[in-house]
Amino acid sequence: MHDEIVDALKGHNADYVEAHFEESESTRISYRSGRLEEVNRTYSTGGNVRALVKGGWGFVSFNQLDGIRDKVALAVKEARLASGEEFKLPSAEPVVDVATQFHPDPWISSGQALNPLPSRERRESASVPLAQKKQVLDEYNDIMLSTGKIQTSRIDYHDVRRRVVFANSEGSYIEQSKPDLTLRLTAIARENNDVQQAGLSLGSRGDFAAIGGRHEQVKEIAKRAAALLSAPEAKGGEYTVILDPILAGVFAHEAFGHLSEADFVYQNEQLRKIMTLGRRFGGKQLNIVDDATIPDLRGSYKYDDEGTPGAKTYLIHEGILVGRLHSRETAAKMGEKPTGNARAISYRFPPIVRMTNTFIEPGNTSFEEMLSEVKDGVYVKDWYGGQTSLEMFTFSAGEAYMIRNGKLAELLRPVVLSGNVFVTLNNINAVGNDLKMNQGGGCGKGGQSPLPVSNGSPHIKIGHCLIGGR
């Protein structure tokens, strides 16, 4: 296969050509109305070629893998039509590497685990029999349904085993394995016409064992959904808020991570001025990092989809903007170094600048200290989701409590938090000492969703945060 691909990329009148081929196999199991409803399995092969001619890109994706030479020719023709201002991709040493094993990952020893899990047997999800997957989900489902006031449950399980081949006209040839697993559990409580829900999102880099033994957590979400039926709504307005590690991780991703993606910045003079390296964005205690090299997280990989090695990139160091995330093109156009953040969700899409594992580094304040400083505020935990328009962000807490005189008070209905990134980062006035990574969820951008990422943070305290409510 190597020789065929390498040959097909040769001899085209283009500045650069690359190709991706992919084979994947996935299992999806879903429960609705409190019972197993769907099991399906999918097998897919496909590929794409991308060509660059004088600054214009052509991209061709396909399921029929024959006639690669013709496909490259079509991509080159398209690129020529789109050509305009020429730029040079940063020079890169060709990489030839085959890194397809699930375990042990040959590169795992290079990074350092953030919060090492208790030692247990890893299991590649694709090789776990359906019956065993169902048994674990059945147990969780029974726990939810046996909780009072829980009307129904939803479960969405998805695992995928994926092998990706990358080759380019510079001589790189890389094979990688990119497994992924996600599990979302939702308990739905109902009383009269009032419906409330609480959920748990889990994920791993294809390791089935990572979603086992969560019975206590599942019980908790079921109880919380029921409790929300009698919880009051937050009154809208500005509050001091404490974010738990899960929600603070979503904040790091939504509020700052996206702004650090160079494709938003590189062609925008105004935004380039705002995002000048060296500019202060927050207090000295604030450090935000994107790191693809941490072992065993959903956003981790050895090479990105342009063949650039994954890296650890400081975005904010001691409150100051020090870096951003790049593809080869954005790095070239901004005169900076590629960071290995060009990613595509599948062969149907060209790689674009994306995050990997994004987190706020731990500081030294304990949660108890943080809480004791708040007279009237809100403690927000867990998440439904988040969205950003670069300047403004919103994220939704799945669980919220009033804080009164330094103590947690009543449970509130889920709240939506919103704010201006630039103001809010400056308003982070305490960073906790309890970093946790969250492996649930995924990221969407440019029509490509969901991309496996993880995010994390310790508890953080933010002043003057806007909460929507009635």
Next chain:
Amino acid sequence: MQLAMIEQVLGSAQKVAEQAEVFSVSSHETPVHFEANKLKQIQTKESSSAALRIIKEGKVGFSAASGPGGAGKNGSPSRPSPDKERGGRGSPFYLSLRGRGISRDLINMAVETSLFGNAAKFQLPWLGSYPEVSVFDSGVEKMTTEKMIELGNRLIAKVREHSPDILCDVELTKGVTSIRIINSQGGEASYDKSFFSVALEGVLIQDTDMLFVGDSESSCRVPDKVELVADRVIRQLELAKRRATVSTKPLPVIFTPLGVASAFLSPIALAFNGKTVLEGASPLKERLGELVFDRKLTLWDDASLEYCLGSFPCDDEGVASERLSLIKNGVASHFFYDLQTAALAGIRSTGSGRRASGTGQVKPAISSLVIDQGDIAFDSMVEDMKEGLIVEQLIGADQGNLLGGDFGGNVLLGYKVENGKITGRVKDTMISGNVYQVLKEHVGVGHEARWVGGVLRTPCLYCPCLSVSAR
């Protein structure tokens, strides 16, 4: 996918199952993408995939595959054998430029999943006669890439003539999708659908202040006036020129058609979905026939509209499409169902069985939602407000308790109204509400409607009182 191949899959499936159905879809599309006012990338996307659904021993099995057709020579992923391609590295994958074929994979995976599948409550339909619904226009195929580039440049030039500093991303896409369904009851359903879409997003930045504007058009035909998209964006820029502030309190709010899509589409579509109803999670469960919304509200799920993206002669299970009333003068009138959910509810399918992302599992889904026009002019709504808000676009609107009907979010694009006049754009403002409270009564319905995103046709809606939070 070749007809011969899907017939062969159906034939093999019938040998192992009581009922079987093969759904195949192939598409060819050309997106032309402009970034920061310049042409950036041209793409050609070809895809072909097939889904197999079987009913074996009364239970549903499902599989889907994409890739080269044919039976394949390497067996199935369910029964791995050494990887010949890479000289036995231990991986059971076979990635090869010749492909391994997907027919046998489809059968094996469907049989495997049927062991755990849901009990099938339905019979597959005979695939027979369907209503005439026009969803193909040969004008789309005739549109050249060069012409699309010219259109994109024209749109950007028009918007920049108004606001020279704006950065526009434009995506024009043309394409054709071919659907073919065959099943063990006999007959065949097939149709081609063409599509053309134009989307423009612009951003104006001053210091750290960002103004986002945008609009789109999509249909099965090339629209006569692509410039409409630029005109609407220019109107947004014009209204957003000045800044205004609101304070935290209940205010009257006008939702423009974009605003209606942004705030109400998801909770409404979810509540009328037969699946949500069967789960017991819809607040409308057991409320059909009741007056739930304002009497001025009438809502249709209409798959029969000519040249609309959501239209089709038959759904993805081969059931004829129809125009279904969801809300009639404020009364909840019907839910929408696919074959399985309809059977569980003891009624017939409403022709709403759709497959997520091409060949996903069948679920009930909307085709095109249409809200009937009312009798109030947009200008009268504005004049009626002493102090109020106009909402065009929300971010984070889908993150709340959608099942319960909650909506809310940050106003990405919206305007303040004072004493009957639009005074400028608001920022740092959130709205929140619940569709069952907000749309229950005293709703004003606009007398002009437009399509949003090719899936919703709606007038402006005027709600007299909504929670607004601002900093």
